[in-house]
Amino acid sequence: MPRTVVRGIRSFPLEAPVVRFLVVPQWQGSPATRAMLLVDGATAIAGDLPRAATTVLDVPVEAGESLGTGVRRLSSLLRTRELVAEAMTADTVVIGGDCSVTAAALAALPGGTDDLAVVWCDAHADMNTPESSPSGAFSGMALRAVLGEGEPQLALSPGVPRDRVITVGMRNLDDEEVAQVDGLTSLSVSDLDSADAVADAVAATGARRVWVHIDVDVLDPAELSGVSEAAPFGLTTSALSTAIRRLRDRVPLAGATISGFAPRTPADAVDDLGALLRLVGAVA
Incomplete structure (x- = not known):
């Protein structure tokens, strides 16, 4: 039996293969008044990941400038995008930070996105552009950028076609x-x-790989409280993790994102880690 190392409440087999974790504590894409809590959330999750398989990016701490666009803090977002591109490898689970880190990860995905489906698990649509956004925050434009639309400096080129994008819990x-x-x-x-609903939907696209994006606000607030904008009537952790495992049985996972964790106190972070690490286990 392989030895295990225990951190927090989850144990990881030392000899078992494990994906790489890329922690991106970006907060500049969020519209929340306490957006920097996302840094605390990413740090809390990172503390329960296997150290040998985890890289934490040193993202900008400053807010940044819009650079004449309709995207707030664009200069810092672009710097983080460069860092993600330098660090990105195959079979990576990205830990945010705000949910727009997925756009940076997909732009740097080894092998590109030509054969990829995207499962977008999020309570919010994230389908604004700089012209339509009420906040100017890029997280509210992230899925639109994945489609290749919106601010050209942040949008994928080419984007993922709409018929290969599945939203969950919006x-x-x-x-x-x-x-x-x-x-x-x-x-x-x-x-x-x-x-099997998610697996069936992805299989119907004909994609050969899939990226799973999870903004944790897709969960019901009774499951997890540490989010910037809670949305009632959400998913249970069990339903989502089971659906992802079924998906992985049928379509290879190109990578995944878990984002949006913003605990208000260290005690709140501990309370929520059980649900979070179930999701980590489902994608990793």
Whole structure:
């Protein structure tokens, strides 16, 4: 039996293969007034990851400038994007930070995105552009950037086609976003009553690999409290982790993101780590 190292409440086999974890404590894409709590959230998760397989990026601490665009803090976002590109490898689980770190990860994904489907688990649509965004925060534009639209310096080129994007648990949309979700496959919270719903949707795209993006606000607030903008009637940790495991049985995972954890106190972080590490286990 392989020896194990225990950190916090999860143990990792030392001799078992493990994916690489890339911790990106970016806060500049968030619209929240206490956005820097995302740095604390990323740090808390990193403390329970295997050290030998974990890289923590030294992202900018300053807010940054918009550089004449409609994206707040763009200069810092671009610097973090460069750091992610330098560090990105295959089979990486990215730990945010705000949810826009996925756009940077996919832009640097080894092998590109031509054969990729994206499963976007998020309570919010993230489908604004600089012109439609009420906040100017890039996290609210992140999925639109994955599609190759919005601010050219941040959007994927080429973007992932709409028919290869599956949203999960989306329930809070700005008025300008409602029409923009056309062409995406949308799975509601109740759709995940079927454990195979996500796997079936991805298989139907014909994609050979899949990236799973999880903003933890997709979970019900009763499951996890450490988010900037809680949305009621969300997923259970069990339903989401089971769906991801079923997906991985059928389609190879190119990588994943877990983002949006913003605990208000260290005690809150400890309370939420059980749910978070179940999600880490599902993607890793």
